[in-house]
Amino acid sequence: MLCIKHHSTDPYFNIATDEYIFKHIKEDCFMLWRNDNAIIVGKHQNTLAEINHEYVKEKNIKVVRRLSGGGAVYHDLGNLNFSFTRTGDSYEMIDFERYTLPIIEVLKELGVNAKFEGRNDLTIEGKKFSGNAEHVFKNKVLHHGTLLFSSEMKDISGALKINPLKYKDRGVKSVPNRVTNISDHLPEKISLDEFTNKVMAHITNSFRDARLYEFTEEDLAAIQEIRDEKYATWDWNYGYSPDxxxxxxxxxxxxxxxxxxxxxxxxxxxxxxxxxxxxxxxxxxxxxxxxxxxxxxxxxxxxxxxxxxxxxxxxxxxxxxxxxxx
CATH class of the missing domain: 3.30.390.50 (CO dehydrogenase flavoprotein, C-terminal domain)
Known part of the structure; x- marks a missing residue:
């Protein structure tokens, strides 16, 4: 399994990277990455129904539609994202608990009692710090999740707050949750970089075939093309919305x-x-x-x-x- 610590913070480029490792890299992958201020909406959502338009414009928050379903999430540099791609024999490989277990194991080692709850969330003391989504094509799955570490909570609520009476559609609606940052629950404080390194070390030690991988120039050029032609376009991020x-x-x-x-x-x-x-x-x-x-x-x-x-x-x-x- 290729283990990638992705250095870009461009939301358009990073969501394109998720598609690239899913569709163009044959080996299984694990990737850690961060986005600068962005709202990432689910594939089947009405974008404008999920965002606070004035707040997003004022704060220059990027809005990007991802490949997977589920609800909208807010990303900033205090949020760490993780992605798994895996090839399997059947749709039985779709298992949210399986892909979030390594995160729970890392947090337990750090003294945090994290749990998998509901359909696709990780929680601490009943508050959500991680939302997860999956996309399947043929015999391959893309699983990705958020890890709120030290995010600005006021921006999360401000960017996603919207009046539900404005839009009448059949798009998938996000469900508000009480959220928390991992850093608020650590017995001994560490930085986000230190936490990132601990997660990566746990993955490389847990999977026998795991090895670190750096994107080549060819990889980065292909990702840039996907970014420019798809994920940075109005047609994908807004036009793809349901009627x-x-x-x-x-x-x-x-x-x-x-x-x-x-x-x-x-x-x-x-x-x-x-x-x-x-x-x-x-x-x-x-x-x-x-x-x-x-x-x-x-x-x-x-x-x-x-x-x-x-x-x-x-x-x-x-x-x-x-x-x-x-």
């Missing part, structure tokens, strides 16, 4: 404005703007202009900038309209 209906209103200086939209594969198919605001010109040209574009702030602003909104709305600005659409 949804969006409805949200807000009170503005010009009155109440409500946006009603039907969205398919991230593209706004139709828009109705309602409310008790006062309009001057007929607003149907604005509704029409917002059709067949991405549910994306930049594209929406480009369309709205083509209109002198003061001729259509009394005391309702472009910023007001954009805020209501997310």
């Amino acid at each position: 949804y209906n969006f409805k949200q209103g807000a009170r503005t200086p010009g009155g109440t404005v409500e946006m009603n939209m039907n969205v398919s594969q991230g593209i706004i198919k139709d828009v109705r703007i309602t409310g008790d605001f006062f309009h001057i010109k007929d607003i149907s040209p604005i509704e029409k202009a917002l059709e067949n574009i991405r549910h994306d702030e930049k594209e929406i602003r480009e369309k709205l900038s083509q209109f002198d909104l003061k001729e259509y709305f009394n005391k309702v600005t472009e910023d007001d309209l954009v805020a209501i659409m997310f």
Whole structure:
């Protein structure tokens, strides 16, 4: 088994790396890696329904869709991620407890009473510190999980908090959990780097065929291509979302404005703007202009900038309209 300590902190590159070791490296792999500020959404989720759009924009948090299912998770440099790829004879190899056991063993050695609970979580004193997901293709499994070590809890709650009434869809919804950091439970404090080394040492000592591996230049070039062509694109991270209906209103200086939209594969198919605001010109040209574009702030602003909104709305600005659409 190849054991990889991955040094990149680019979320797009790292999620592409997960796909690369799964699809292009024949040997089984174990990898440790970290992402700078990012929300990683499950393959079948509606991205915009999982994130706090304003918070994500303000904090410059990257949003990336992964290959596996499950719910959205927040990553920062205080969170350590681990990945296993394994080839087996049947779907019996899908076993969340099997792949998380080494983590529990390391924590027990450090004096932390960690447990596997529920469908795919690791907990300490009933609080979640690790969420796990798996993706299977033919006879191969990709298992990856998070390990909250010293993450910023306020960013976790701020980035993922969203009003569930905005989006009506059939995407997989994340379930809020009480979370905790591993570092808060260690009898003797160690750094994240020290913890990373202990996990890697445990893996290399536990698997007879384990050996350290560094990506080659060819590996890195192939990963970069996957990153650029897939994981850094709007089409994958937002457009892949299931179809949804969006409805949200807000009170503005010009009155109440409500946006009603039907969205398919991230593209706004139709828009109705309602409310008790006062309009001057007929607003149907604005509704029409917002059709067949991405549910994306930049594209929406480009369309709205083509209109002198003061001729259509009394005391309702472009910023007001954009805020209501997310």
